[in-house]
Amino acid sequence: MPDRAFAYFEGKIVPLSEAKVSVVTHAFNYGTGCFEGIRGYWNEDDRQVYLFRAPEHFDRLRNSAKILRMEFPETTEQLCDLACQLIMLGEFREDCYIRPVVYKKDEKVGVRLHNLEAGLTMFAVPFGPYVDVDTGIRCGVSSWRRVDDNIAPARAKLTGIYVNSALAKTEAEENGFDEAIMLTDDGHVAEGSAENIFLVRRGQLITPPVSDNILEGITRDTVMQLAREDLGILVIERSIDRSELYIADEIFLCGTGAQISPVVEVDRRAVGKGVVGVITRQLQDIYFSVVRGKHAGYRRWCQPALRQDVPSKA
Numbered sequence: 001m002p003d004r005a006f007a008y009f010e011g012k013i014v015p016l017s018e019a020k021v022s023v024v025t026h027a028f029n030y031g032t033g034c035f036e037g038i039r040g041y042w043n044e045d046d047r048q049v050y051l052f053r054a055p056e057h058f059d060r061l062r063n064s065a066k067i068l069r070m071e072f073p074e075t076t077e078q079l080c081d082l083a084c085q086l087i088m089l090g091e092f093r094e095d096c097y098i099r100p101v102v103y104k105k106d107e108k109v110g111v112r113l114h115n116l117e118a119g120l121t122m123f124a125v126p127f128g129p130y131v132d133v134d135t136g137i138r139c140g141v142s143s144w145r146r147v148d149d150n151i152a153p154a155r156a157k158l159t160g161i162y163v164n165s166a167l168a169k170t171e172a173e174e175n176g177f178d179e180a181i182m183l184t185d186d187g188h189v190a191e192g193s194a195e196n197i198f199l200v201r202r203g204q205l206i207t208p209p210v211s212d213n214i215l216e217g218i219t220r221d222t223v224m225q226l227a228r229e230d231l232g233i234l235v236i237e238r239s240i241d242r243s244e245l246y247i248a249d250e251i252f253l254c255g256t257g258a259q260i261s262p263v264v265e266v267d268r269r270a271v272g273k274g275v276v277g278v279i280t281r282q283l284q285d286i287y288f289s290v291v292r293g294k295h296a297g298y299r300r301w302c303q304p305a306l307r308q309d310v311p312s313k314a
């Protein structure tokens with residue numbers, strides 16, 4: 001971890017190295033926590049780090065916590081402000097990542113949700129690309145099914161659920177793929193290990209509905225808005241069959257970490273012509289200008305994190 005990284009922990013901002021929990025912590029033992037991942041994008045022209053759609057992430061965090069029967073007193077505005085403070089203190093002049101976590105902090109043995117106290121922590125670290133966004137990735141349909149809403153709700157970003165993602169991701173990489181695509185228990189396409197999925201067929205964008213065991217992704221929502229409003233593309237939310245992956249014209253994965261990651265192969269079948277698709281490239285171009293605060297029409301999604309003027313590099 002970088003020397004200058006900081007965390008919000010037990011109500012105070014401390015050096016990241018001091019933000020520690022006990023091995024007895026309930027969330028550590030039982031996966032009873034929830035989290036978010038928020039990107040901060042460095043804009044060299046503005047000498048500014050823009051937090052992308054931070055309020056939406058903190059609102060989703062509150063919903064995930066509610067599902068785990070946890071509340072926290074900090075308002076979304078306060079949490080956005082804390083995230084900015086962590087970036088300022090870390091003196092980040094680069095892309096970065098904010099990770100808030102709400103967790104059952106009691107040091108008690110016994111699996112349950114009730115009668116346990118919630119803790120909220122948040123840290124900020126420098127962060128580059130998570131998966132390839134240039135040449136396209138190769139995916140495999142996972143033998144691991146996506147968790148069902150009545151098993152562990154995928155719409156809540158719960159720490160424990162990421163075992164499902166980790167099983168799929170490792171299987172995919174060990175089988176020679178870059179990423180996994182997980183199906184629902186009834187065999188429909190759900191999402192990647194940490195990304196939502198879109199297909200292009202006959203010029204239309206298709207993505208699984210929120211009732212098909214997916215995380216209700218903020219990038220997914222961003223992509224849908226950009227496609228409709230800026231490119232005039234029809235976006236359809238409907239269940240997707242596995243075999244549609246094999247005949248799609250284009251496929252991409254999207255998420256805060258993955259951004260927009262083109263998929264050029266699924267289960268050793270080329271997607272379209274096996275190269276990054278035209279619509280995917282168009283969406284990437286708009287997306288990267290939006291997240292860096294360069295698209296005037298979407299500045300409302302970009303919160304400047306640095307308050308004082310940042311001197312130019314010598």
Ligand SMILES: Cc1ncc(COP(=O)(O)O)c(C=O)c1O
Nearest residue numbers: 194195196215217218219255256
């Ligand atoms: C399982 C899963 N699906 C989808 C996403 C994409 O969500 P978002 O765009 O809000 O980051 C993520 C990443 O957070 C994820 O972990």
